[in-house]
Amino acid sequence: MSASSVFEKPTSSVDLTPEEQRKAVEEWKRAAGQLFLSSRDAIILVDSAGSILTWNPSAERLYGWKEVEVLGKPFLELVKVELPRPLGQIENILRREGYWEYELKETNRQGLQITVASRWTAWRNSAGVAIGRLHLDTDLTKLRRGEQQLRVVSGHLLNLRDEERRKLGRDLHDSAGQLLSMAKLNLSLSEEHLGTVPPRAAAYLEECSKLIDQALSEVRTISYLLHPPLLEELGLAGVLPWYVAGFSERSRVKVTLDAPKEMGRLPRELELGLFRILQECLTNIHKHSNSSTANISLSLGNKQVRLKVEDQGKGMAATATQSGNEGRTSGVGLSGIRERVTNLGGHMQIRSGDWGTAVEVVFPCVEISMEPV
Ligand SMILES: Nc1ncnc2c1ncn2[C@@H]1O[C@H](COP(=O)(O)OP(=O)(O)OP(=O)(O)O)[C@@H](O)[C@H]1O
Ligand SMILES: [Mg+2]
Numbered sequence: 103m104s105a106s107s108v109f110e111k112p113t114s115s116v117d118l119t120p121e122e123q124r125k126a127v128e129e130w131k132r133a134a135g136q137l138f139l140s141s142r143d144a145i146i147l148v149d150s151a152g153s154i155l156t157w158n159p160s161a162e163r164l165y166g167w168k169e170v171e172v173l174g175k176p177f178l179e180l181v182k183v184e185l186p187r188p189l190g191q192i193e194n195i196l197r198r199e200g201y202w203e204y205e206l207k208e209t210n211r212q213g214l215q216i217t218v219a220s221r222w223t224a225w226r227n228s229a230g231v232a233i234g235r236l237h238l239d240t241d242l243t244k245l246r247r248g249e250q251q252l253r254v255v256s257g258h259l260l261n262l263r264d265e266e267r268r269k270l271g272r273d274l275h276d277s278a279g280q281l282l283s284m285a286k287l288n289l290s291l292s293e294e295h296l297g298t299v300p301p302r303a304a305a306y307l308e309e310c311s312k313l314i315d316q317a318l319s320e321v322r323t324i325s326y327l328l329h330p331p332l333l334e335e336l337g338l339a340g341v342l343p344w345y346v347a348g349f350s351e352r353s354r355v356k357v358t359l360d361a362p363k364e365m366g367r368l369p370r371e372l373e374l375g376l377f378r379i380l381q382e383c384l385t386n387i388h389k390h391s392n393s394s395t396a397n398i399s400l401s402l403g404n405k406q407v408r409l410k411v412e413d414q415g416k417g418m419a420a421t422a423t424q425s426g427n428e429g430r431t432s433g434v435g436l437s438g439i440r441e442r443v444t445n446l447g448g449h450m451q452i453r454s455g456d457w458g459t460a461v462e463v464v465f466p467c468v469e470i471s472m473e474p475v
């Protein structure tokens with residue numbers, strides 16, 4: 103059989119006699135040659151009923167059986183393939199397009215579950231008639247396991263960071279905030295003596311008083327942004343108006359909030375994730391955007407929850423948008439948002455230009471109850 107014939111449209115499928123089949127397999131192996139033996143991927147050839155006709159050394163390593171032990175056995179049952187749709191539908195696709203691929207879960211001889219990138223190709227004779235299928239399986243088990251572990255670790259790191267921020271916010275408020283308040287009080291007490299000091303010194307003192315006011319407002323804003331309010335108790339819908347108003351007042355960024363009044367409770371993880379994302383976006387607006395306005399919209403529908411935070415500031419550098427959407431930034435804010443979004447199974451999009459910046463996140467959300475889930 104020529105290499106290109108597997109991609110031609112089949113006219114129908116046929117069952118071969120054992121002798122015809124043996125010859126066809128020999129011919130196919132000759133054509134595949136060294137590739138079959140030395141490929142790192144598992145290669146499995148099955149007949150039109152799905153029984154194994156041959157598999158290569160990589161398949162032996164991946165699944166744990168020698169080729170002689172599996173000949174004639176039904177491949178899909180042997181490795182307990184979990185198909186995403188009925189086999190008949192996949193066979194229709196193979197008949198129509200000659201090709202199908204998917205990431206599949208299988209089980210090896212030791213009973214361990216493995217993950218493979220599986221590509222199926224119709225195997226046809228020189229007349230274009232389907233006589234079986236070719237499976238090419240790339241082992242992704244270690245990669246997927248590593249990704250899963252990374253996700254767990256990054257989830258822990260995010261929690262630690264949340265805790266750290268909460269503590270920092272409280273400490274900042276209780277230490278620097280209190281000290282500045284006392285300094286401000288002392289300065290106010292000294293105001294009545296200003297007439298007795300040289301005018302230049304009085305001007306400096308007045309300047310100091312203004313600087314302390316600024317520092318106080320900055321410390322309060324930062325600690326407010328770091329320290330989350332009563333999210334657990336009030337829920338996202340309950341906290342948002344209050345939090346946004348507090349942010350507006352402290353940062354002097356005029357923020358509009360468009361959110362459903364009656365929202366019930368979302369799953370706890372999701373509420374916390376959305377709130378942290380909002381906090382980071384508002385912190386970024388305060389720190390970087392120079393915008394005096396911002397809009398927040400939160401909507402529910404089509405089994406999704408969508409949060410969009412937009413400012414009308416100077417916009418991000420192109421690298422930050424790209425990094426926020428795909429890669430890394432020097433700061434941890436946007437990459438933290440990306441991590442949270444991945445962990446919660448959502449999507450994220452950042453758009454930015456000279457009109458400002460918009461960060462939008464969407465999460466699947468099935469359950470909405472009146473109590474935290
Ligand atoms: N709303 C915004 N307007 C303009 N630039 C922004 C905005 N949000 C983020 N940026 C830019 O994107 C960069 C990356 O943001 P990110 O939140 O990841 O880090 P950071 O805010 O600098 O540090 P961190 O969040 O770790 O405290 C920022 O340094 C800033 O240049
Ligand atoms: Mg940031």
